[in-house]
Amino acid sequence: MSGREAILAKVRASLSEGGNDPARRAAIEARMAKPPKGVIPARGKLPDDARVDLFETLASKFAATVERVRSHADVPKAVAAYLRAKNLPAAIRIGADKRLAAMPWDRQKAMEIRNGPSDGDDEAGVSHAFGGIAETGTLVMTSGKDNPSTINFLPEHHIVVLEAADIDGDMESVLAKVRKKFGKGRMPRTLNFITGPSRSGDIEQKIILGAHGPRALHIIMVDG
Amino acid sequence: MQITSPEFKANSRAALADPQLQKALGNVRSGFIEKRLKAVADLPEFERLRDSAKAIKDHVLSNLDLYLEAYEGRVLEAGGKVHWCGTAEDARQAILAICRGVNAKVVTKGKSMITEEIALNEFFEKNGITPVETDLGEYIIQLRGEHPSHIIAPAVHLNKDQVEEDFRRVHDHLAPGRDLTEPEALLNEARRVLRSRYFEADVGITGANFLVAETGSSIIVTNEGNGDLTQILPKIHIVVASIEKVVPTLDDAAQILRVLARSATGQDMSVYTTVSTGPRRPGDPDGPEEYHVILLDNGRSAMLGTEFQDMLRCIRCGACMNHCPVYHAVGGHAYGWVYPGPMGAVLTPSLIGVDKGGHLPNASTFCGRCESVCPMKIPLPKMMRHWREREFERGLNPAVGRYGLKAWAFFAKRPRLYRFAAAMGIPALKVFSFGKERFSWLPLAGGWTKYRELPAPEGRTFMQQLRERDAVMKQAAP
Numbered sequence: 189m190s191g192r193e194a195i196l197a198k199v200r201a202s203l204s205e206g207g208n209d210p211a212r213r214a215a216i217e218a219r220m221a222k223p224p225k226g227v228i229p230a231r232g233k234l235p236d237d238a239r240v241d242l243f244e245t246l247a248s249k250f251a252a253t254v255e256r257v258r259s260h261a262d263v264p265k266a267v268a269a270y271l272r273a274k275n276l277p278a279a280i281r282i283g284a285d286k287r288l289a290a291m292p293w294d295r296q297k298a299m300e301i302r303n304g305p306s307d308g309d310d311e312a313g314v315s316h317a318f319g320g321i322a323e324t325g326t327l328v329m330t331s332g333k334d335n336p337s338t339i340n341f342l343p344e345h346h347i348v349v350l351e352a353a354d355i356d357g358d359m360e361s362v363l364a365k366v367r368k369k370f371g372k373g374r375m376p377r378t379l380n381f382i383t384g385p386s387r388s389g390d391i392e393q394k395i396i397l398g399a400h401g402p403r404a405l406h407i408i409m410v411d412g
Numbered sequence: 413m414q415i416t417s418p419e420f421k422a423n424s425r426a427a428l429a430d431p432q433l434q435k436a437l438g439n440v441r442s443g444f445i446e447k448r449l450k451a452v453a454d455l456p457e458f459e460r461l462r463d464s465a466k467a468i469k470d471h472v473l474s475n476l477d478l479y480l481e482a483y484e485g486r487v488l489e490a491g492g493k494v495h496w497c498g499t500a501e502d503a504r505q506a507i508l509a510i511c512r513g514v515n516a517k518v519v520t521k522g523k524s525m526i527t528e529e530i531a532l533n534e535f536f537e538k539n540g541i542t543p544v545e546t547d548l549g550e551y552i553i554q555l556r557g558e559h560p561s562h563i564i565a566p567a568v569h570l571n572k573d574q575v576e577e578d579f580r581r582v583h584d585h586l587a588p589g590r591d592l593t594e595p596e597a598l599l600n601e602a603r604r605v606l607r608s609r610y611f612e613a614d615v616g617i618t619g620a621n622f623l624v625a626e627t628g629s630s631i632i633v634t635n636e637g638n639g640d641l642t643q644i645l646p647k648i649h650i651v652v653a654s655i656e657k658v659v660p661t662l663d664d665a666a667q668i669l670r671v672l673a674r675s676a677t678g679q680d681m682s683v684y685t686t687v688s689t690g691p692r693r694p695g696d697p698d699g700p701e702e703y704h705v706i707l708l709d710n711g712r713s714a715m716l717g718t719e720f721q722d723m724l725r726c727i728r729c730g731a732c733m734n735h736c737p738v739y740h741a742v743g744g745h746a747y748g749w750v751y752p753g754p755m756g757a758v759l760t761p762s763l764i765g766v767d768k769g770g771h772l773p774n775a776s777t778f779c780g781r782c783e784s785v786c787p788m789k790i791p792l793p794k795m796m797r798h799w800r801e802r803e804f805e806r807g808l809n810p811a812v813g814r815y816g817l818k819a820w821a822f823f824a825k826r827p828r829l830y831r832f833a834a835a836m837g838i839p840a841l842k843v844f845s846f847g848k849e850r851f852s853w854l855p856l857a858g859g860w861t862k863y864r865e866l867p868a869p870e871g872r873t874f875m876q877q878l879r880e881r882d883a884v885m886k887q888a889a890p
C-alpha cells in the first residue's frame with residue numbers, strides 16, 4: 189500500500205467511515221463550493237468613508253504610516269517626498285503594474301526606477317495593493333510580474349499604493365474578489381496579507397520593528 | 413532529539429533552581445496574558461468566533477479523509493506535489509530525496525514545530541546538508557544547540573545577555589568591540605547574517621498553519637517575514653504539515669485566523685499571513701520553481717475517533733502554556749520533548765507513546781485556565797485525566813509503580829526466588845499482583861528505571877520547591 193492509501197485507510201478506520209459514500213462526498217463538495225457564512229465582526233461593517241478611516245486608524249496603530257493623496261498623479265511626488273524625508277536615495281524598485289506605470293514618474297527628474305523583482309539591494313520598493321481590509325488595517329497583495337513578491341519583503345522600505353475604493357470591511361469580502369479575479373479554486377502563487385512592518389518579539393518578548401522584512405511600511409492611499 | 417519527558421520531575425527541579433531561566437520566564441507571565449486579554453476585549457465577537465472555529469475543525473476531522481483527497485487534487489492542479497508520509501522517517505526520507513534532487517547544500521527554514529517533531533535538523537546534518545533556521549528565536553536556539561521551549565516563542569527561556577554571548581561566539585567575523593547590549597542591535601546583526609543565507613539556499617522549508625482544500629494552498633502566519641523569504645527565494649519550497657491542518661475553504665481559515673493571533677500574541681492579525689499555492693506561474697519573475705507538500709500523519713490518524721480527537725483541533729497558538737502555572741514555573745524544556753505546556757502534556761503521550769510521555773499529564777494543577785483560554789475550546793484538563801486513567805490501566809502510574817517496586821524488591825532481595833519466578837514465566841509473579849497485568853514489565857527493571865525516577869523519598873513538595881525558587885530569584889535580582 190502506498191503512503192497515501194495507508195494514511196487514508198487509517199483515517200477511515202478511525203472514523204469508521206468507508207471511502208465511497210457519495211452522500212458524504214457531495215456534502216463536503218457543496219460546503220467547499222459555498223462555505224457557511226461565518227462570524228463577521230461588526231467592526232468593519234461601515235459606510236465607505238468610515239471604512240477607509242478605520243483602515244487608516246488600524247494600519248497606523250500597527251506601525252504602518254499612511255498618507256492620503258487625491259489622485260494617481262500625486263503618487264510619484266509623494267514617493268519622492270517620503271524618500272527625502274527618510275534620507276534615502278531617490279531610487280525605487282517597481283514591478284510591471286500598469287496602474288503604477290501610468291503615473292507621472294517623469295516629473296521626478298532625479299528618481300531612478302529599477303524594474304523587476306527585487307535582488308535584495310533596494311532601499312525602497314513600490315507595489316500596488318490588490319486591496320485592503322479595514323477590520324485589521326491589512327494590505328492584500330497578489331504575486332506576479334506586476335507586483336513581484338520579493339518587493340514586499342526585501343527592500344528596507346516598502347511603499348504600497350492602495351486605492352481607497354479597494355478597501356473592504358473584512359477578509360471574506362476580499363477573498364470573494366480574489367475568487368472573481370483568478371477563478372474559483374484558483375490562486376496566484378502568493379497572496380500576502382500584510383499588517384504593518386516586519387517585527388520580532390523573540391528577544392525577551394520586546395517588540396522590535398524590522399526583523400527580516402521591511403523596517404518600514406508606508407501606505408499611499410489614493411482617494412479619487 | 414533526546415526525549416527526556418520521563419524525567420519531568422528531575423527536569424522541573426533543575427528548572428526551578430535555574431535563575432537565568434526563572435528571570436526569562438517572567439516575560440511569559442507578564443507579557444502574553446495581558447496582551448491577549450486586551451485583544452479579546454477589543455473584539456465583541458470573540459466568543460462566537462471560538463465556537464465557529466471549533467465547529468469548522470470538528471467538521472473537518474469527521475471528514476478528514478475526503479478533505480485530504482480534495483486538498484491533494486487542488487495542489488496537483490496548481491502544479492505542486494504531495495508526499496504522503498505515515499511516519500517521521502518517511503517524511504525525512506521524502507525531504508532528503510527532494511533536496512538530493514537539486515544537490516542542496518544549504519536549506520533555509522521558517523519556523524515549524526512539525527520539523528522539530530521529525531527532528532529534521534539533526535537528520536540534515538547527518539546527511540551533509542546545512543539547515544539554517546531563519547526565525548530569530550529559532551536561529552538563536554540553533555546556535556546554542558537547543559530546542560524550542562515554547563511553540564511560538566522558541567527562545568523565551570533566554571535573556572538578552574545570553575544571546576549576546578552566542579552571537580559573539582558564532583559571528584566571529586564581526587568586530588569584537590561592537591555594541592550588542594540592546595535587543596535592536598542583536599536583531600540587526602541576525603538580519604544581516606541571515607540575509608545572505610536566504611540567497612544561498614537551494615531549498616526553503618516552512619510549516620503550515622492551514623492547508624486549504626478549496627484551493628490547494630498552504631498558509632503561514634509570521635511576524636518577521638522570514639517564512640516568506642524562505643519560500644520565495646530558493647528554487648524549491650517544501651511545506652511540512654500534518655494531516656489535521658486542512659480546512660475546507662479560505663473563508664474557514666479567515667474565521668480561525670481571527671482567534672489565532674489574538675490568542676497567541678494579542679495581535680489582531682500577525683504581520684504576515686501568506687497563502688501559497690503551487691510553484692511560480694509562467695511569467696512570474698520570482699517565487700519557487702517547485703512546490704512540495706510533505707503531508708505527515710505520525711500518529712494523528714490513530715487519535716481520530718478516540719477521546720483525544722479534540723486535540724487535533726489545536727492551532728498551536730500557545731495560549732494554554734502562556735496561562736499555565738506549571739509552565740510558568742518550569743518552562744518548556746522540562747517537558748522533555750517538542751510540545752510543552754498543557755497541549756504538550758496531552759499530545760506527547762499520543763505521539764511518542766504513553767510509556768515515554770505518560771508522566772506529563774501529571775504536570776497539571778487542574779486549575780482549568782488552559783481550557784478557558786484555548787481558542788479551539790479543547791478540554792485539556794479532561795484529556796490529561798484520560799491519560800492518567802490510561803496510564804493507570806496500563807499500570808504505569810506512579811502509585812502502582814511504587815507498589816510494583818515494593819513487590820519487585822521482595823523478589824530482588826531473594827535472587828533465587830526471583831530467578832525461579834522469572835523462569836516460571838511471568839504468571840508466577842502475577843500471584844502477587846492480584847491478577848492485574850502490571851507486573852509484566854517488572855523483570856525488565858532496567859527499562860523501568862530508565863524511564864522514570866524511583867519514587868522520591870517523600871521530600872520537598874512542588875510548593876516547597878516553588879518557595880525555594882523565589883529565594884533563588886531574590887538572590888539573582890540585582
Ligand code: SF4
Pocket residue numbers: 725726727728729730731732733755782785786787788789790
Ligand atoms: S491547545 Fe488550544 S491554547 Fe493550546 S496551543 Fe492548542 S489551540 Fe492554543
